[in-house]
Every structure is written in structure tokens, then in C-alpha cells.
Amino acid sequence: MALSPCTPSLLDSFQPASFRERGAMVPFTTPVLGGARVRLDARQQIELIICNPSGGRGVYILPLAALEAFCQPSLFDRALIAAINGLGAISPAGLRKATRDTMAGGLAGRAAQHSASQATPQAQALQRQARAALRQMLQDQLGGVDSPASITLLATRLGLPRDIIDAALRALADLFAEIGIDIAVASPLAAPRARLDDLARRVQASLPWLEGRGARDVGELHANLRQFAAGGKNLDRDIAGLLADVPTMIADFTSTPLLVVDRLARVDWLFDGWDRIAALWRDSTAAGPLPSRAVLAEILAQVPVLPSEALAWIGIAPPATPNTKTGPLPPDDQRMALSLGDLLARNERVLAALT
Amino acid sequence: MTGLGSDLRAMRGDLHGAADRQLTQVVAMLDGLTNRGEADGLIAALRPRLARLRPPRPLNFHRILFIPFDPLIVPVAAWSRDAPVVPRTILRPLGDLVRASSPERTMAIDRLLAEHQHDNLAKTLRVGKILWPLAAEALLSATMQDDWQASSGLREADFQPLCHSIGTILRHVPALFDMLVADTAGVTLLADDLAQFMAPFADADPRTMAMLVAILNMRLPHVGAVRALNQAMGADTGTPHLRLAANQAHDFILHTLETAPPPSANLAQAEAEITQLAAMIDAQAQHFRDRPAQLARIAAARTKLNAACRSHFVDLLAEQVLAPISQIATADDSMIDGFERDARALRRFDLAARKLGGGASYDLALRASAEKLRPDAADSATTRIDKLRLAEILLGSAAAAGLG
Numbered sequence: 001m002a003l004s005p006c007t008p009s010l011l012d013s014f015q016p017a018s019f020r021e022r023g024a025m026v027p028f029t030t031p032v033l034g035g036a037r038v039r040l041d042a043r044q045q046i047e048l049i050i051c052n053p054s055g056g057r058g059v060y061i062l063p064l065a066a067l068e069a070f071c072q073p074s075l076f077d078r079a080l081i082a083a084i085n086g087l088g089a090i091s092p093a094g095l096r097k098a099t100r101d102t103m104a105g106g107l108a109g110r111a112a113q114h115s116a117s118q119a120t121p122q123a124q125a126l127q128r129q130a131r132a133a134l135r136q137m138l139q140d141q142l143g144g145v146d147s148p149a150s151i152t153l154l155a156t157r158l159g160l161p162r163d164i165i166d167a168a169l170r171a172l173a174d175l176f177a178e179i180g181i182d183i184a185v186a187s188p189l190a191a192p193r194a195r196l197d198d199l200a201r202r203v204q205a206s207l208p209w210l211e212g213r214g215a216r217d218v219g220e221l222h223a224n225l226r227q228f229a230a231g232g233k234n235l236d237r238d239i240a241g242l243l244a245d246v247p248t249m250i251a252d253f254t255s256t257p258l259l260v261v262d263r264l265a266r267v268d269w270l271f272d273g274w275d276r277i278a279a280l281w282r283d284s285t286a287a288g289p290l291p292s293r294a295v296l297a298e299i300l301a302q303v304p305v306l307p308s309e310a311l312a313w314i315g316i317a318p319p320a321t322p323n324t325k326t327g328p329l330p331p332d333d334q335r336m337a338l339s340l341g342d343l344l345a346r347n348e349r350v351l352a353a354l355t
Numbered sequence: 356m357t358g359l360g361s362d363l364r365a366m367r368g369d370l371h372g373a374a375d376r377q378l379t380q381v382v383a384m385l386d387g388l389t390n391r392g393e394a395d396g397l398i399a400a401l402r403p404r405l406a407r408l409r410p411p412r413p414l415n416f417h418r419i420l421f422i423p424f425d426p427l428i429v430p431v432a433a434w435s436r437d438a439p440v441v442p443r444t445i446l447r448p449l450g451d452l453v454r455a456s457s458p459e460r461t462m463a464i465d466r467l468l469a470e471h472q473h474d475n476l477a478k479t480l481r482v483g484k485i486l487w488p489l490a491a492e493a494l495l496s497a498t499m500q501d502d503w504q505a506s507s508g509l510r511e512a513d514f515q516p517l518c519h520s521i522g523t524i525l526r527h528v529p530a531l532f533d534m535l536v537a538d539t540a541g542v543t544l545l546a547d548d549l550a551q552f553m554a555p556f557a558d559a560d561p562r563t564m565a566m567l568v569a570i571l572n573m574r575l576p577h578v579g580a581v582r583a584l585n586q587a588m589g590a591d592t593g594t595p596h597l598r599l600a601a602n603q604a605h606d607f608i609l610h611t612l613e614t615a616p617p618p619s620a621n622l623a624q625a626e627a628e629i630t631q632l633a634a635m636i637d638a639q640a641q642h643f644r645d646r647p648a649q650l651a652r653i654a655a656a657r658t659k660l661n662a663a664c665r666s667h668f669v670d671l672l673a674e675q676v677l678a679p680i681s682q683i684a685t686a687d688d689s690m691i692d693g694f695e696r697d698a699r700a701l702r703r704f705d706l707a708a709r710k711l712g713g714g715a716s717y718d719l720a721l722r723a724s725a726e727k728l729r730p731d732a733a734d735s736a737t738t739r740i741d742k743l744r745l746a747e748i749l750l751g752s753a754a755a756a757g758l759g
Contacts, residue, residue, distance in 0.1 A: 030752075072753045075743055086718040109695070110688045288540060339704045341748055345695075 008062035008070055010052070015318065018309040019269035023049045024092045026084065026305070027276055027351050029108055030074045035273065035302025038064060040090055044250035051301040074344055075109040076186055076351075092268035093178050103351065108332035111352040123177065130177035133184040134169055138246045156249050160254060168253045172260070179267050183243055192271045196232060199278040200225040202285065210288050217300050224303050231270055231306070231314040238314075239267065266313055273304040277348040364513060390707060417450035419482050420490055424521065424529045426611070427566060431508045432667035438607050439600075441759070445517060448506045450493065451485075456493035460485070476539075480532055487528040494522030520563040524570070524678035527555055531570070538575060539567035549580040564600035569607050605642055607650060612656040617663045618704070621676050625667070626703040632660055633710050648721050657711055664708035665716050672720055676701050677727050680745065684738045691741055699747040721749055729758045 012350040016022040023037030035048040044063040053060075061072055063214060075080065083098040084090075102108070103116035135147040144150030151169065155162040174182075181188045203222045210218055242249050242263070253260045277299055284291035291299065375577060414422075419430070427441045454461045464486055471478040499514045500506075507513075516520045530552050538544055549571075550662035556567060568588065588601040615632055618625045636657050643649035676698050679690075686694065705717050728746040730739040739759075747755035 072751060074752045075747050075755055075759075078752070078756060101677055106737065107744065109744065112687075228748070292540065339703055339706055341699050344748075345699060 002272065006062040008050070008066075010058050010060055014049070014059045014305060016305060016307040018307050019266075019272075019313075020090070022305055024090055024269075024332050025045075025233045025273040025276060026093050027347075027354055028073070028077045028080065028096055029344055029347040029351060030071060030077050030329075031340055031347065032071045033073070033077065033278070034298055034347065037273075038084060038090055038095070038229060046084065050139075074107075076102065076112075076348070077104055077350070079107050081188065092272045093265070093266060096178075102288040103312065108351050109345075109348045110315075112348055115352040115354075121255075122134065127174050130173040130183060131170055134173040134176070134246065136168065137183065137243065138250070141246050154250060158251055159246070159255065162252060165250060168250050168257075171224065172250065172253055176263055179264060181264070181267060186240065187236055188239045189232055189242060189267060193229065193232045193236060194276055195278060196225060196271065197227050199274065199281060200229060202281055206285075206290050214293065217296065221303060224306075227306060227316055227319075228270065229276065231310060231316040234314040234316065235267060235270055239264070239337060270310075270314065273302065275354055276350060277302055279353045283346060283350055283353070367694060373410070382552035383475045394412070407580075412563065414468070414478055414482070416454065416461070416468065416486070417446060419468075419479055420450050420453060420486055421446050422479060423485065423487070423524065423570065424566075427569060427607075434509070434677070436513070437603065438602055438610075439562060439569045439609065441517070441521065441566075442507065442509065445507045445509065448500060448503060449518070452497055453490040453493045457489060460489055462519045464489075476536065480536070482534065484529045487525045487551075490536075491528075516562060518623065520560070520566055523556075523559060523563050524567055531574075535574060538578065544575065544578050544580050545739060546583055547658065549584055553584070554728060561596055561600045564597065565603035565607070568601055568604035572608055572638060573602065573611070573631075575636060576631065578640040582641060584640055585638075586663075589642065603640065608639060609643075609652055609656070610637060612639065613652060613659075615656070615660060618667045618708075620671075621698040622671060622697055622704065625671070626700065626707045629660075629707040629711075633707065661708075661711040661713055664704075664711060665713050668705060668717060669720050670709060671701055671704065672724060674748070676745075677724055678744075680727060683741055683745075684735065694741075694745060695748060697747050702748060708737065725750055725754065727742040727759065728755075 007034050010130070011071045017264040020039060023039035025035065025037050026033075028034070029038055032053050033050060034049045038046050039049065041047045042061075048062055048064045048067060050060040050062070050070070052058045060070070064084065067081065080099060082103045083102050084095065087094050087098060094116040100119050103112045106113045135150070138144075139147050139194070140156065142150045142153055144153055146287060151165050154161055155165045158165070176188075180192055182191060200222060201223060207215060207218060233346060249260065280295065280299055280302075281291060290296075306316065308318060309345045357409075396570065414489055421441070424441045426445070428443050429437060429440045431442040431444040434440055464482060467482050467485070468478075471481060495518065497514075497518045499511060503509070503514055504511060534544055534548065534552065551703065553567075556564060557568070561599060568585070569582050585605070588597045589605075593601075612632065612635060618628055636653060640653050643653065676694070679694055682690065683694070684702075705721075708716055725746065728742050728749070730742045734742065743755050746758050
């Protein structure tokens with residue numbers, strides 16, 4: 001759908017067919033942009049999908065270039081938007097990097113800046129571990145005497161230069177490390193699945209404290225989490241299957257790299273958005289068992305939608321009816337809502353906790 | 356007199372000339388003394404300044420005991436038998452009486468106080484839920500101490516009625532605090548919940564009832580159920596006994612609004628105070644909506660508070676937010692964190708105070724601060740970012756982007 005430059009359009013129901021159509025979450029700090037996603041439109045322009053700020057159903061869609069007509073982005077978000085505009089493609093991994101680079105500039109505060117500066121050495125260490133583990137797996141699966149010999153053996157078998165195999169192995173290992181897939185364990189998605197399970201446990205623990213609409217909304221959030229967790233389990237098996245035959249995976253990568261990358265990127269797309277919700281939940285329950293209704297409304301509006309594509313990807317069908325978002329807050333709950341300045345500070349804390 | 360006593364006397368003179376920050380530190384030290392003795396006198400002499408500074412006070416036995424009555428505590432000179440108030444001078448003798456009533460339980464409470472180092476609502480509740488019922492029973496069966504008149508400055512005849520009212524309310528304070536905690540957590544207080552809380556007070560005397568109504572209105576002025584209770588109690592169909600109590604309570608609240616001190620110089624507290632006072636003004640305006648004389652007094656209180664807030668905002672902006680920025684180039688992470696925290700607290704104060712009117716004057720003061728936050732050529736990249744972030748907090752992101 002083509003949009004005029006400054007007109008946000010409100011979609012009452014948002015049920016995307018694919019994860020890419022759903023867009024990738026951007027951890028903006030401007031309160032009204034909580035849980036916003038970006039995607040490419042038919043003309044390859046970047047579009048922004050914003051959760052309905054009233055807390056009601058539906059999403060707003062507008063060109064990223066028109067954002068300032070919709071709201072006043074924070075200084076950090078202005079810099080982040082500039083970084084996103086420089087991306088060639090939209091993916092959770094690309095947005096993570098753009099976010100980290102922007103955080104390092106300091107506009108989201110010193111805690112976020114330190115968090116970003118620590119992320120780089122951590123990422124490099126994970127890369128080294130992943131490369132070593134993948135070499136070891138290749139060696140074990142080929143029965144080679146050592147890693148160089150295994151690479152030579154596979155290069156010979158595939159009729160490719162040794163350097164190509166070595167580069168493919170390194171690229172794949174780096175991809176696994178960036179996505180957070182631990183190739184050294186039987187359950188490579190153990191870490192993101194555990195984070196999802198932890199959130200599900202926290203959400204479930206809050207249920208006895210709730211009644212009425214709050215209990216229904218949070219129950220729905222828990223049901224969503226269970227569905228994504230089931231998808232995560234299926235995807236875990238798929239990635240484990242890929243890793244069970246590293247020589248074939250490398251061979252596929254040298255011939256059709258995009259197919260392999262797309263398959264690995266499913267992990268990112270499936271879990272995309274949940275880490276921010278988990279960080280929001282933790283931040284807002286530091287002093288009690290429940291987030292305030294205002295935060296709960298924010299969280300519910302940001303729950304990732306499962307697109308139809310999920311059925312083919314991970315064998316999980318999206319719900320027949322889209323998520324029921326909570327309505328506007330009643331007056332007593334509005335009193336509990338934080339000021340914009342405090343929400344911005346809260347979002348910066350959440351951002352610092354993400355990386 | 357011990358050396359400590361003479362030290363305190365010497366300090367009295369020094370403290371009158373001490374800076375706010377030094378005074379706050381000294382008060383914190385005095386609050387920590389096990390046997391305060393003359394320290395109480397020292398603090399009493401400084402009370403007008405402490406009322407402005409509102410330094411955080413540690414939660415000891417006596418403070419937790421009387422926290423429920425905080426809104427009603429007045430200097431003895433302002434005490435009246437017809438008003439639902441608690442003279443400050445009775446806090447220590449009645450607190451001592453409660454301590455003496457059950458030494459074993461007092462020791463257990465002291466241990467609990469020592470275990471919980473952080474002064475917060477959780478500590479108040481943990482200790483209070485044991486202390487308040489104990490104190491209720493002690494006060495309801497108390498006999499007057501020999502030094503009552505000397506220590507309280509009141510008559511003998513005042514002892515029993517005060518003990519009765521305070522003891523009767525303390526019996527049910529745990530339930531009151533459950534409502535306050537629920538309200539703080541965003542749970543709407545329903546009329547049924549309030550009716551259930553009020554039920555044991557059905558036969559309470561007018562003074563006790565007036566104290567209770569005043570506490571509810573000053574703690575929960577924004578709650579619809581409390582406003583509905585006011586309406587029911589003040590209605591012509593209500594009993595004269597309840598109407599008398601409601602009138603006493605609302606007269607006292609009105610007087611409190613008229614004589615409210617300027618907002619706290621403690622930036623972290625100022626916003627909460629203004630929010631509470633603004634809600635009380637709204638609630639009283641609703642309660643007295645058919646009474647022109649009272650409405651005029653409420654309007655005057657609002658105007659006075661509005662003027663105090665505007666003037667206070669300018670001072671807070673200059674002294675607590677802009678002045679420390681002179682050190683921004685050498686500030687470490689925790690200092691920057693402090694600058695940003697203060698700037699946010701000031702914005703919260705601004706938002707709360709604007710509800711009383713005068714929005715343009717706040718905008719003017721904030722715009723005038725922009726130049727102090729504009730990065731200059733000599734600033735390092737880090738200082739530039741720190742200044743822009745403060746500008747974003749105070750002026751908004753669009754204005755901050757314009758300074759960059």
C-alpha cells in the first residue's frame with residue numbers, strides 16, 4: 001500500500017503473512033514508539049509500524065521518513081533512525097547492530113553506552129567460541145585428524161578452493177554467534193528459549209494477583225508466550241538437524257547462501273521483540289509482583305504477532321482471531337502512568353538491559 | 356549533662372547559620388542517636404527550616420508508630436480540642452508509654468527495625484503491622500503519666516480523649532495501609548472496600564471520626580470512593596454526629612490548604628507534595644461546591660500555592676539543576692546520573708504544578724535555561740552529549756536537537 005508522506009494509516013487488524021511483513025522490532029526510547037517495528041514496503045522504502053498509542057487494537061503504519069510528523073523522537077531515536085536509513089536490508093540482526101552503534105554514541109545515557117561498549121568484546125568472544133566449535137564439529141563429523149585437514153577434505157569433496165570452505169565456515173560461525181545460537185550444545189536455542197520460559201514463568205506467577213480484565217489480558221499474554229515457546233522448540237530441532245550435518249550445511253552455504261542465512265535468521269525473527277518485553281516486565285516488577293496497569297497495557301500492545309508463515313516455518317499456526325489488545329486506561333490507572341520523561345528514562349534502562 | 360549535651364548546645368548556634376546540605380546531614384546524625392535527649396530540642400528549634408528542606412528521616416519506633424497521623428500533626432500552639440489534630444508534643448510521651456507497656460515486644464520491634472536498614476514503605480509495613488495493634492491496646496488502657504502536663508503542654512483532661520482517638524484508629528491502621536499500598540500499586544479502591552474499612556468505626560465519637568475522615572481525605576484525596584464518603588457524611592440525611600465529624604475534618608483540611616508551607620526544597624519530594632495538595636484542593640472544591648465562602652477560600656489557597664510553586668520552580672531550576680552543571684565537564688557517571696535524576700524530578704514538579712495554572716511562566720523559565728545547556732566549541736564530545744541529554748529532559752527532544 002502506498003502512503004502519502006505524512007499520513008499515518010491505522011490498520012484495525014494486523015495479521016501479516018510473513019515475518020518480514022510483520023517487521024523487525026526497534027528499541028526506540030520515545031514512549032509512543034514502544035514496540036515499533038520497521039519493514040520495507042513494495043518500493044523498498046522503510047516503513048514504521050507503531051502500536052496503537054491509545055492501547056486499543058490495530059497499528060499505525062507510516063513511512064520512517066515521516067516520523068517527525070507523528071511524534072517528537074528522542075535524541076537517541078533521531079540518531080538511530082539515521083543509522084536505520086543506512087541499512088541495506090531490514091533484519092533483527094542488522095537492527096541490533098545499528099542500535100548498539102547508536103547506543104555507543106551516548107544519547108541514550110551512560111548506562112546504555114557502557115552496555116554497548118561491553119557488547120563488542122562479548123560478541124567477539126562468542127565469535128571465537130563459535131568458530132572453534134564449528135571447526136571441531138566439522139572435524140568430528142568428517143573423522144579428520146585435525147581442523148585444517150577436515151577443511152581440506154571437504155574442499156576436495158566439493159571441488160572448491162580450501163579458502164572458500166574456510167571463509168564459509170567462519171561466516172556461518174559468526175552468524176550463529178550473532179543470532180545467539182549455541183552450536184556446542186545439543187539444544188542450540190537453549191538460551192533464547194530459556195529467556196522466553198523465564199518470562200512465561202514470571203507472567204504465570206502474576207496471574208493469582210490479578211482479577212477481571214487484567215487476568216484475562218495477562219492470561220492471553222501467557223498463551224502467546226506458550227505458542228512462541230512451542231515454535232522455539234520446533235525451530236531448535238530444525239537448527240540441531242542442520243548442525244548434525246555440518247559438511248552439508250557448508251556445502252549448501254557455498255551454493256545457496258541466502259537459503260541457509262534465511263533458515264538461520266528464522267531464529268531471530270521468531271524471538272524478535274520478546275527480549276524487550278521481558279526487560280520491561282523485569283523493570284516494572286522490581287518492587288512487586290505485578291507491572292502497573294499502564295505498563296501492562298504497553299506490554300500487551302507490543303506482543304509480537306505470529307504471521308501465517310509460522311505454520312510453514314515452525315509448524316505453529318497463528319490464532320484464528322488476532323490478539324485482543326487492552327482498551328484505554330480508566331482514569332485511576334492513568335494516574336499511575338509515568339510522565340513522558342520518566343518513561344523515556346525507563347526505556348533507556350530497558351535498552352541498556354537488552355544488549 | 357554529658358559532653359554530648361554541651362556539644363549539642365554548641366551546635367545549636369552553628370546550625371542556624373549552616374547551609375541546607377550541612378543541616379540535612381546533622382539532622383540525619385541526630386536522628387540516629389539511641390537516646391536523643393537534648394537533640395529533640397535542637398531539632399525543634401530548627402523545625403521551620405526542616406519544614407522547607409524535608410530531609411529524609413529514619414524510620415524509628417516513634418516515627419513508625421505515628422506515621423498514620425502525619426497529616427494531622429501540628430505544633431502544640433496550633434492545637435485545638437475541636438479540631439481533628441494531634442499536637443506534636445504528645446508523640447514522645449505516648450510513644451514512650453507504648454514502649455513501656457510491653458518491654459518484650461518493644462525489644463522484638465527494635466530488633467526488626469535494626470534488621471531492616473532501608474527506610475521505605477516495606478519497613479513501615481513490616482514493623483507497623485506489629486506495632487500499631489500493640490500501641491492501640493496500650494493507649495486504650497493507658498493511665499496518665501505524672502509528667503504528662505510538663506511533657507505535652509496539655510491539660511490532664513486531654514490525655515484520655517487523645518489516647519482514645521489515636522488508639523481506636525491505630526487498631527485499624529493495618530487495613531488503612533493495605534488500602535494505601537493497593538492505591539499506590541494502581542488498584543482502584545472501591546466503595547465496598549471503604550465501607551468495610553469504616554464499619555468498625557460506626558460508633559466512634561465525633562473527634563475520632565473527624566480524625567479518620569481527615570486522614571482518608573489527606574492520604575487519598577484523588578479516590579472516588581473517599582469523595583463519595585464525604586458526600587454521604589455531609590448529606591442532610593446523614594446523622595448530626597457524622598455531619599459534625601465531617602465538618603470538623605473538612606474545616607481542618609481547608610485550614611491546612613490555606614496554611615500549607617511552600618513546597619519542599621527536597622526535589623524528590625516536592626512533586627508528590629504538590630500532586631497531593633492539588634488533589635486535595637480539587638476534592639475540597641467538589642465537597643464545598645454549594646458553599647461560596649468555602650469555595651472562595653479554596654480558590655485563594657490554590658492561587659497561593661500556584662504562586663509558591665512558580666517561584667519555587669525558578670529557584671529549584673537555578674540552584675539544583677543549572678548551578679551543578681558548571682561541573683559537567685569533570686563529572687563522573689554517578690554525578691551525571693544525579694544531574695539527570697534532578698532534572699527529571701524538576702520536570703515532574705513542573706508537570707504537577709502546571710495543573711494549578713501558570714503554564715506560561717514554567718515555559719518561560721525553561722526556555723531561559725536553554726542557553727546554559729547549549730554545547731560550545733570547547734566542550735568534549737562527552738560533555739556535548741551530557742548537555743544535550745539534560746536539555747532533552749528539561750526542554751524536550753525537539754528543542755534539544757535544535758541546540759546540537
